[in-house]
Every structure is written in C-alpha cells, then in structure tokens.
Amino acid sequence: MxxxxxxxxxxxxxxxxxxxxxxxxxxxxxxxxxxxxxxxxxxxxxxxxxxxxxxxxxxxxxxxxxxxxxxxxxxxxxxxxxxxxxxxxxxxxxxxxxxxxxxxxxxxxxxxxxxxxxxxxxxxxxxxxxxxxxxxxxxxxxxxxxxxxxxxxxxxxxxxxxxxxxxxxxxxxxxxxxxxxxxxxxxxxxxxxxxxxxxxxxxxxxxxxxxxxxxxxxxxxxxxxxxxxxxxxxxxxxxxxxxxxxxxxxxxxxxxxxxxxxxxxxxxxxxxxxxxxxxxxxxxxxxxxxxxxxxxATWIGRFEKICDKPTVIIDGAHNVEGINSLVETVKTHYPDKKIHVMFSALSDKPLENMIQPLADIAETITFTSFDFPRAAKAEEMYEKCKHENKAFNEDWKQVVSGKKKEIANEDVLLITGSLYFISEVRSFML
Incomplete structure (x- = not known):
C-alpha cells in the first residue's frame, strides 16, 4: 500500500x-x-x-x-x-x-x-x-x-x-x-x-x-x-x-x-x-x-522567453527537425542579435546533425550535461563541433550563471536540447 x-x-x-x-x-x-x-x-x-x-x-x-x-x-x-x-x-x-x-x-x-x-x-x-x-x-x-x-x-x-x-x-x-x-x-x-x-x-x-x-x-x-x-x-x-x-x-x-x-x-x-x-x-x-x-495557448519549454537583459530563451529541440525549426525561428525573430547557444542532449541522438545548425547561428556555443542516464557528455559534443568559439563544462548551472553575467544585455542566450534538460534549467532559473 x-x-x-x-x-x-x-x-x-x-x-x-x-x-x-x-x-x-x-x-x-x-x-x-x-x-x-x-x-x-x-x-x-x-x-x-x-x-x-x-x-x-x-x-x-x-x-x-x-x-x-x-x-x-x-x-x-x-x-x-x-x-x-x-x-x-x-x-x-x-x-x-x-x-x-x-x-x-x-x-x-x-x-x-x-x-x-x-x-x-x-x-x-x-x-x-x-x-x-x-x-x-x-x-x-x-x-x-x-x-x-x-x-x-x-x-x-x-x-x-x-x-x-x-x-x-x-x-x-x-x-x-x-x-x-x-x-x-x-x-x-x-x-x-x-x-x-x-x-x-x-x-x-x-x-x-x-x-x-x-x-x-x-x-x-x-x-x-x-x-x-x-x-x-x-x-x-x-x-x-x-x-x-x-x-x-x-x-x-x-x-x-x-x-x-x-x-x-x-x-x-x-x-x-x-x-x-x-x-x-x-x-x-x-x-x-x-x-x-x-x-x-502557451506551452512551457517551447521557445519560451524566461528573462530579459539579456534575453534568455529555452526550447526543447530534441531532434534534428526540432533544431531546424528552432534555428528558423531565431533567424525570423532575432535576425540582428548575437546568439549565445547552450546545448545538452541525450547520447542516442544524431548529435553532429543537431549541433551544426546551432553552430551556424551562434556567436558562441557551450556544451554541458545533466543528471540523466542517457545524457551525452559535454566534452563528447564539444569534440563534434567545428565552431571557433566553443566551450564545454559538465556543470550546467555554472554555465547558465556565467553566461548571463558574461554576455551583453542586448544579446540572446539560447538554451536548448533535451526536454529533460530544459525542465531542470527552467526550474533553476525561475
């Protein structure tokens, strides 16, 4: 019972x-x-x-x-x-x-x-x-x-x-x-x-x-x-x-x-x-x-703006199609902004195909991980990325706090990847 x-x-x-x-x-x-x-x-x-x-x-x-x-x-x-x-x-x-x-x-x-x-x-x-x-x-x-x-x-x-x-x-x-x-x-x-x-x-x-x-x-x-x-x-x-x-x-x-x-x-x-x-x-x-x-209608965790100055957007884009839709939305709504990407995903996803479109729109891209059985290692994703301004840190809370202080108020911090990851980030930031 x-x-x-x-x-x-x-x-x-x-x-x-x-x-x-x-x-x-x-x-x-x-x-x-x-x-x-x-x-x-x-x-x-x-x-x-x-x-x-x-x-x-x-x-x-x-x-x-x-x-x-x-x-x-x-x-x-x-x-x-x-x-x-x-x-x-x-x-x-x-x-x-x-x-x-x-x-x-x-x-x-x-x-x-x-x-x-x-x-x-x-x-x-x-x-x-x-x-x-x-x-x-x-x-x-x-x-x-x-x-x-x-x-x-x-x-x-x-x-x-x-x-x-x-x-x-x-x-x-x-x-x-x-x-x-x-x-x-x-x-x-x-x-x-x-x-x-x-x-x-x-x-x-x-x-x-x-x-x-x-x-x-x-x-x-x-x-x-x-x-x-x-x-x-x-x-x-x-x-x-x-x-x-x-x-x-x-x-x-x-x-x-x-x-x-x-x-x-x-x-x-x-x-x-x-x-x-x-x-x-x-x-x-x-x-x-x-x-x-x-x-x-609103759906939390889907291109959701959770703070201003800098603008922080979270989006549970957890596959290639989701990433491509996210990238197009960023281009449409933030065409002139510097985009700083923070990404974490599950290891059984096609990571290279998900990372590249994000890297194409990113001023900087940072890879991180979270506590979940199938979560990919931050360094593993970092190695798959060709962006010249990339970084990795397994502690996502450090990345969030650091990026918010580091980037300009008019820039955009885009946090994306696994919905399980987005759930944790959203709870932490709100």
Missing part, C-alpha cells in the same frame, strides 16, 4: 529500469483487469515526430474556450510529474496520484509474473491515465499524446473519434526504423477503422504510407497544404499572424503567441481538428472560441 505522494512517484520512476518495450499486450491485459476504462473515454489521439504537445495545447484551449471540460495526457513533464494527467490544463492532485498508483500497482506486480513481463514506466502512467479518465473523472473529451511511434505505443489501446499525425521526421530511429517510410508506418499505426486522420506530414514517401493505411481501414485522411491551407503568414514581434482555409470554413487573421512557423502548422492542425469536430460530431465551437483559444 502506497501512502504518500513521494512514495508513489518513486515507485513510478522505479519502472524506468525496464526501459522501452514496444507492444500492447501488457496494456491490453491491464485494461481488461480494470474493466476496459478506455472504452468510456471520448478520445482524440495525437502522434507525430514533433509538435505533439503544442498541437494538444492549441486544441485543448480551443475546446475549453468553447465550454468543454478537457482532459490531457502528455509527456514528458516540465514543471511537475502530475501535469502528465491534467484537466483543463490543471495537473491532477497528489492524492489522486497516490490513489491511481494503489489501483495500478497490484496489477503491475501480477502481470510481471506472467510471460508478458514487467510493464514500463510509460505503460504504468498510461494505464493510470486510462483509469483516471475512464473511471474516476470522466471528461467531455480527452486528448492523448502518443509517446513513441504509434502502432505499438501504450496509448494505442484507445479507439478515438479523430486521429492527428503532426509530422514525420527522423527520431528514435533505433526503434522506429531508419527511413521515413518505416517511421511513417509506425505513426500511421494510430489510424483506426473509419476514424478520420488529420496530418501535417509533408514528405511524399511519408504521406503515401499514411494514405495506404487510411485507405486500408476506410479512414478519411486530411492533409495540410492539400485539404486545408495556411495563408497570409506574418511574423510579429510577440507572435505569429496567419489565416487558415479548411474544407468547411475560412479563418482570417488568427494569432498565436508561440513563435515559429512550425507553431503555425501545429495551430492549423488544431483548427482543422476543431472544424471537423464541429462539422461531424456536433461540437459547438464558435469562431470566437477558436480565435481566443489559439491566442491563449
């Missing part, structure tokens, strides 16, 4: 030792024992390489502004563990975490004695979310963010009313495959029979895989740039302005506060999803709610 929140979180994190184990057998076993809570959830499923969290955030805000109560399941957390399971953006209470662990823990101990083996941390948290939203606190709608891939992701035990695939890029290639077709095949695994899928995937080879999967299960696919379009994009000082034409409506001069054209794409996915819900599922979403939802 778990009695305290600290014990509950410690037990959950203790499951990290079981690593990543793709497959749905353990989840299906637990769902059966729990009385199939996922069947009682009106769910939206979001997968993709990048932009999942932001897309979930935009869609949640739109639905909230329309008067709906919205549950979310996201990962990883940035400020506190509980935020992974939230209602209207508010993380569930510590006592609810304890209650959920006491429901799930006996099942975990039982299943790991079978041939199915030990559930992972992500499987445990997903099971907690399914039980919470299916039995303890039923919502008007729940948005589930897939963890890794889609086909064998723990969240894929749900049968959603709509699926979203944000994009397809190279990440977790050791698990998902080393070609866009293979990765798209895993992402497309969330597409269910008769359930529409909305996607921001751009590469022809990825789209072909998504189309084939959708066709095979009689699911209609809607593609950004084809079935719905972004128009009149304009970068502003504190946000982005754009229009979206869907198959059902035209929305002019929408604004968001999250910076970058990649965020405009994420917002467009949320607009199309909301429009589909309104058209085919009788959700009452007025244009004013949609506009207001987009404007209010």
């Amino acid at each position: 778990i009695r305290t929140y600290a014990e509950a979180v410690e037990w959950i994190h203790g499951r990290l030792s079981f690593g990543i184990k793709p497959g749905l057998k353990r989840m299906e076993w637990m769902m059966e024992r729990l009385g199939y809570p996922q069947r009682r959830i009106k769910a939206i499923h979001v997968a993709g390489t990048n932009g999942k969290g932001s897309t979930v955030c935009y869609l949640r805000h739109i639905l909230q502004e329309a008067g709906y109560s919205v549950g979310t399941f996201t990962s990883p957390y940035v400020e506190q563990f509980n935020e992974r399971i939230s209602v209207n953006g508010t993380p569930i209470r510590d006592e609810e975490i304890v209650e959920l662990v006491n429901v799930i823990k006996p099942l975990v101990e039982e299943v790991e004695q079978t041939e199915l083996g030990a559930p992972t941390e992500f499987e445990v948290i997903t099971a907690m979310a399914m039980y919470y939203f299916g039995k303890m606190n039923i919502q008007d709608v729940v948005i589930f963010e897939a963890g890794l891939g889609g086909r064998f992701d723990s969240t894929n035990v749900i049968y959603p009313i709509i699926s979203v695939i944000t994009n397809v890029g190279f990440d977790h290639t050791n698990i998902l495959g080393d070609t866009l077709e293979k990765i798209a095949f895993e992402k497309a695994g969330i597409i269910k029979a008769g359930v529409p899928v909305i996607t921001g995937a751009e590469q022809e080879e990825a789209l072909q895989v998504i189309f084939e999967k959708a066709k095979s299960v009689k699911a209609k696919a809607y593609v950004l740039g084809k079935d719905f379009e972004i128009k009149d994009y304009e970068a502003m000082e504190n946000g982005e302005r754009f229009s979206v034409d869907t198959l059902f409506s035209k929305y002019r001069d929408l604004t968001i506060s999250m910076l970058g054209f990649h965020q405009v794409k994420n917002a467009a996915l949320a607009v199309m999803t909301a429009d589909y819900l309104k058209t085919y599922y009788s959700f009452i979403i007025e244009e004013e709610a949609l506009r207001s939802g987009l404007e209010k």
Whole structure:
C-alpha cells in the first residue's frame, strides 16, 4: 500500500529500469483487469515526430474556450510529474496520484509474473491515465499524446473519434526504423477503422504510407497544404499572424503567441481538428472560441522567453527537425542579435546533425550535461563541433550563471536540447 505522494512517484520512476518495450499486450491485459476504462473515454489521439504537445495545447484551449471540460495526457513533464494527467490544463492532485498508483500497482506486480513481463514506466502512467479518465473523472473529451511511434505505443489501446499525425521526421530511429517510410508506418499505426486522420506530414514517401493505411481501414485522411491551407503568414514581434482555409470554413487573421512557423502548422492542425469536430460530431465551437483559444495557448519549454537583459530563451529541440525549426525561428525573430547557444542532449541522438545548425547561428556555443542516464557528455559534443568559439563544462548551472553575467544585455542566450534538460534549467532559473 502506497501512502504518500513521494512514495508513489518513486515507485513510478522505479519502472524506468525496464526501459522501452514496444507492444500492447501488457496494456491490453491491464485494461481488461480494470474493466476496459478506455472504452468510456471520448478520445482524440495525437502522434507525430514533433509538435505533439503544442498541437494538444492549441486544441485543448480551443475546446475549453468553447465550454468543454478537457482532459490531457502528455509527456514528458516540465514543471511537475502530475501535469502528465491534467484537466483543463490543471495537473491532477497528489492524492489522486497516490490513489491511481494503489489501483495500478497490484496489477503491475501480477502481470510481471506472467510471460508478458514487467510493464514500463510509460505503460504504468498510461494505464493510470486510462483509469483516471475512464473511471474516476470522466471528461467531455480527452486528448492523448502518443509517446513513441504509434502502432505499438501504450496509448494505442484507445479507439478515438479523430486521429492527428503532426509530422514525420527522423527520431528514435533505433526503434522506429531508419527511413521515413518505416517511421511513417509506425505513426500511421494510430489510424483506426473509419476514424478520420488529420496530418501535417509533408514528405511524399511519408504521406503515401499514411494514405495506404487510411485507405486500408476506410479512414478519411486530411492533409495540410492539400485539404486545408495556411495563408497570409506574418511574423510579429510577440507572435505569429496567419489565416487558415479548411474544407468547411475560412479563418482570417488568427494569432498565436508561440513563435515559429512550425507553431503555425501545429495551430492549423488544431483548427482543422476543431472544424471537423464541429462539422461531424456536433461540437459547438464558435469562431470566437477558436480565435481566443489559439491566442491563449502557451506551452512551457517551447521557445519560451524566461528573462530579459539579456534575453534568455529555452526550447526543447530534441531532434534534428526540432533544431531546424528552432534555428528558423531565431533567424525570423532575432535576425540582428548575437546568439549565445547552450546545448545538452541525450547520447542516442544524431548529435553532429543537431549541433551544426546551432553552430551556424551562434556567436558562441557551450556544451554541458545533466543528471540523466542517457545524457551525452559535454566534452563528447564539444569534440563534434567545428565552431571557433566553443566551450564545454559538465556543470550546467555554472554555465547558465556565467553566461548571463558574461554576455551583453542586448544579446540572446539560447538554451536548448533535451526536454529533460530544459525542465531542470527552467526550474533553476525561475
């Protein structure tokens, strides 16, 4: 029996030792024992390489502004563990975490004695979310963010009313495959029979895989740039302005506060999803709610300015596509500023391909590390960089404090890399 929140979180994190184990057998076993809570959830499923969290955030805000109560399941957390399971953006209470662990823990101990083996941390948290939203606190709608891939992701035990695939890029290639077709095949695994899928995937080879999967299960696919379009994009000082034409409506001069054209794409996915819900599922979403939802949406740790003089920006760009989007956003919004980069990442990432774009925009670049099992060594990353003004220091707190004092007030300190790293930095600086 778990009695305290600290014990509950410690037990959950203790499951990290079981690593990543793709497959749905353990989840299906637990769902059966729990009385199939996922069947009682009106769910939206979001997968993709990048932009999942932001897309979930935009869609949640739109639905909230329309008067709906919205549950979310996201990962990883940035400020506190509980935020992974939230209602209207508010993380569930510590006592609810304890209650959920006491429901799930006996099942975990039982299943790991079978041939199915030990559930992972992500499987445990997903099971907690399914039980919470299916039995303890039923919502008007729940948005589930897939963890890794889609086909064998723990969240894929749900049968959603709509699926979203944000994009397809190279990440977790050791698990998902080393070609866009293979990765798209895993992402497309969330597409269910008769359930529409909305996607921001751009590469022809990825789209072909998504189309084939959708066709095979009689699911209609809607593609950004084809079935719905972004128009009149304009970068502003504190946000982005754009229009979206869907198959059902035209929305002019929408604004968001999250910076970058990649965020405009994420917002467009949320607009199309909301429009589909309104058209085919009788959700009452007025244009004013949609506009207001987009404007209010913020997602911590994504191109987030956390102080001025000097400007300090943190961004969880944890793969090549994320880095490229970050670099373009910096060029658009800070074209005349000196950029000082601080970078830390996990060792299983394509480090050279992530470092070079950052080095190209950097006045100085400093590599550091943090306390995480897969964190890359600062010196290892330093050796991969060709920048003439580079440095490394394993102690990231020293780097942050030193850089803030060292650079000019009008310069920008850009801290980026692993979301786990960004979470620690954000907590320390705020």
